[in-house]
Amino acid sequence: MTPTFFLAIALPALAAATSLLAAPAAAQAGDLKGVVELFTSQGCSSCPPADAELARLAEEDDVLALGYHVDYWNYRGWSDTLSSAASTERQYGYARTLRRKNVYTPQAVINGEDHVNGADGAAIGKVMDKLSSIGEGLTVEVTAIMHADELRISVGPGEGKADIVAVYFDDANTVKIKRGENAGRTITYRHSVRDMETVGMWNGNRVELKLPSSVISAHPGRRCAILLQVVSPDGSPGRILGAARI
Template identity: 35%
Template sequence: MFAKPLLALAATFCAGTTTAAECTAHSGPRQTPLVELYTSEGCSSCPPADRWLGTIAQSADTVALAYHVDYWDDIGWKDRFAEPRNSQRQRDKVALAGGRTVYTPQVMINGRDSRAWRGHNPLANVPRDAATAQIQLTAVAAPSGATVSVRATAPGDRQTQLVVARYENGHQSEVKAGENQGETLKHHFVVRDWETRPMPANAPLQTDIRLQAPEHTGGVVAFIEDLRSGEVLQALALPDCQR
């Protein structure tokens, strides 16, 4: 069982017309862990990890994302959610953590490899330290896509960046070839779009980010990471606004 929330996921509110809705979230005084899964529909070992990720509640206690990688696409089945930049992000994160090899399924918690998800709760012993970074999100959602306004702060003595991602739930694929041929795969927290912004050294970051139009319900995740160590300093999830 996951620990009780230590952050207050922001009050959300809706405003406007039937074509757009606005809602807001802000991080709290403690660090929220970020779980990143690197996965592929072409990998026979990945469905158990996908199912495990689906047991996580996107909340003030934990934020989750699933990046589909493309380096299994040439063995019989092309993953429609895979992007080369997702694979490159995994390589970069592995290198920052001192590793040399990428693999799937790989779970990272706050930028560090974690293999305890099989039969265990890898989040049980993750510290919720006092937050050194803060994030506030305001999302204006419309059928054409969401515009996300972000205000974020981070320690001035660290080189950091903001990452804002659009995730979706409820996707399902009937795999016709490859290692998972004949399987129906269900996906959670699928990253569909993401953008980065460098954090200023001694001032808050204020920026607007436009994300692609949604196919399924989901939300927006923002997090701040250290570019030298890969450590994630703070994470925040904002589910889709209810119109």
């Protein structure tokens, strides 16, 4: 399914997750093979196989799997309960970065560098392997750990400039779809992104950040990941240099 209109890029509202306070775990970029971002919709008949593939990837220790529910299919009889304009804007930002004239669902963007049909698990794996082999995988070390009432983020040295972005997502949402192309189906969606927040900047030097609990408590019950992502002057998302899952 491929609409051909374009939207302006906008970052979602600043937010954080209370659940982090009880999760003193850390993950390094070196532990992750890649970041897979699926653009999907409950109103897209082609999307359930891709949603299932994202659910499989969500169980992989070396992959950060994130789902973005777009809102441009909401007019077709069913409004996606997890959709947002911000998810649509992010996908169109990738279209500009990847020099595409349109977007589609289900689209999987890997490391901000390439894309494939989100239902094709083999193709997703091949792209992750290819990017790693040419030095465009997750090459900058990122760690994130809860310490007392602080979220401590560390980004190692490297080359270039990038934003440090906190991504807040639900672990799972089960939705009974009553109308539209998937009417009558009940689907469990994994790792649906609900908010994103730019918490710092990186210029190639090591960066140490601390986020107070007053920021983290804004999103109770949600999980969090940290992305180190290149962003263009117009706000379009680009290559993901590193990531950590908390």
